[in-house]
Amino acid sequence: MKKTFIAAAVLGSVSTLSAAQSSVTLYGLVDAGIAYTNNQGGNTSWQLRDGNLDASRWGVVGSEDLGGGRKAVFQLENGFNVNNGKLAQDSRLFGRQAFVGVADNTFGSVTLGRQYDSVVDFLAPFTETGGGGALFFAHPYDNDNTRNSFRINNSVKYKSPVFAGFSFGGVYGFSNQAGGFAQNRAYSIGASYQNGPLKAAAAYMELSHPGSSTGAVDTTIFVPGTVEVPGATSLTIDSRQRTYGVGASYDVGPATIRAIWTHTSIDDVSISADGEPVLNNASAKFDNYEINGRYHLTAALALDAMYTYTQSKVSIMDDGTKAHWHTLGLQSTYALSKRTDLYLAGVYQKASSGVNAQLFGSDESSTDAQFGVTAGVRHRF
Template sequence: MKKTLMVAALTGVFATAAHAQSSVTLYGLIDAGITYTNNQGGHSNWQETSGSVNGSRWGLRGSEDLGGGLKAIFTLENGFGINNGTLKQNSREFGRQAFVGLASDQFGSVTLGRQYDSMVDYVGPLALTGTGYGGTQFAHPYDNDNLDNSFRINNSIKYSSANYGGFKFGALYGFSNDAGSFANNRAYSVGGSYTYGGLNVAAAYLQLNSNVNGVANASGAVSGDNTFVAGRQQTWGAGANYAFGPAVVGVVYTQTNLNQAVGIGASNSGTENGLSLGGGSGHFQNFEVNGRYSLTPALSLAAAYTYTQASIDGIRPKWNQFNLQTAYALSKRTDVYLQGVYQRVNKGSGVDAVINGVGEDSATNNQVAVTAGLRHRF
């Protein structure tokens, strides 16, 4: 009897100790707002929107201490529309992120699953579209450089280093998962950043490959939610931010090159907003200057200007986009915001304005979107 009680007691102790070394966190963000947009089908529009800054999501994040500075980690993150409750990311259950792996305090982490590429990880935080100071509507036209993480990489293995005196780096490879077609719908990227005092610099590269003349590989690295359908997409960029006192200023440059480009935009049709892809080449360059300032611990201002120029089959559109946001924190987890975006495309290009995340695109070469919204984090 005494032995039985002792075993039971020890079992409870070890179970408690094991439980203390593991953790699972439920987290999320809800972003809802009212958006006014002009020039939609020849009319202005008032609409309730979800994720005008940050996409609404909930997720589970967990870790288990394996000893010696090593732990098992996982993240499962779902994206949804708060205005209608539907799934985002082409109705995927965990479309934003889904991965599992091992992490070391000394060497970094290796993870497998559906994950962000290096442009999102390293260059994205330096552009306002990759932060909570602008987000979805501040994206560069068509989110051509993926800094607003319009798509993720399936079947990917990813390495993220530890922080070595301010220097971090990483790489990702997304498998096609297609027997006999190793290069059909695969992806790879690499990037790094360095922080010293108030200075943060970063650079990254992303490449997507697909056989646009063959059978589509629906289970490949990028399937269904990518911005462009092209035989090859090469995207690279670099940027720098500098923080001094309550202010942060930054610059970002990105470039996307397309070969055998046949689809563009959410529908991935050959034509979007007057911009036509007929299987030829395409070239985008984005120049962004941005800044933000904390007037008080609760009140912030942020602004950015982006100039984008493109060359696609003889068409040379040029976009000028101005972005402004102010946000006020009601608590550590809840804030309200007001932001506006104005975009104009040169008339001679025959291309219409295309502000990200406002639903229907502009019917002319300019567009305005103004959103008043509420964000809650849990």
């Protein structure tokens, strides 16, 4: 009996030690609300929509202590539409994130799988939409991917520890194509610095021949609507797509002020409509200038405001079409608890040069202006 008790005690100690060295956590977020748009194709729109602030998701994150300040890490994150129960990210089981790797307190972490690029990691938090704001606030067509329109498949990511407020990282996405090493590969790098209330970051991303289903990026951020091609049904980027920028923020008491500039350039664009080529050998460039801020009136109530000026140029040989967008938004959130809040957001966009306005996540307006409002509830678990 005594031996049995000792054996049980030893097994219990081993089990406790194992539990202390490893962890697996289930987490998630559910966001749903009503969205109104004054003009989508000439008609008003009322919709019950998922992810007006943050896309609904659930995931599992875990680690195993390997000793010596080193641990194995993994994360699997699923995206879904709470209104119909369907999977997001082209019906992937873990479309938002899926990776495994090793993290070291001294040397940083290396992870492998489907992951965010450095623009998302380092620059997106300085935008309103990437820093807790509404989907409507994204830059036109999410041309810089600061709203996470795509992830990097087949990727290896490095993230450094923080050295005196400075950190850096990078991602490389393999094409996974025999004989086509550079065909649909992707890479990005970024760095950030924090000193008290001041934060700053910079990042660069390059996609080579993006768009194939087996490569690093299976979607593109260029949208045919930017050049007003009626009936455009397919688009090919025959060369490369680059995005880079800088951002900064400063905290002043209960307020935070943020500013960011991003540039996206796309080379050798070809567009087809109903199988017939309508645009070849074009290039497109976008510059986004945004300033935004958040003020906490109370511990529960926060007010946000943002303004973005975007200019673009689409060129064919020596000709060029220029367009401009002005996007102005306001948002309030009220925390019912640490995990649940209510939100209300409104945004107005004005376009020029014959381009119709189009708030991100909405269909195109029939005019150069569009206004949207959304209200809903967000719960984290």
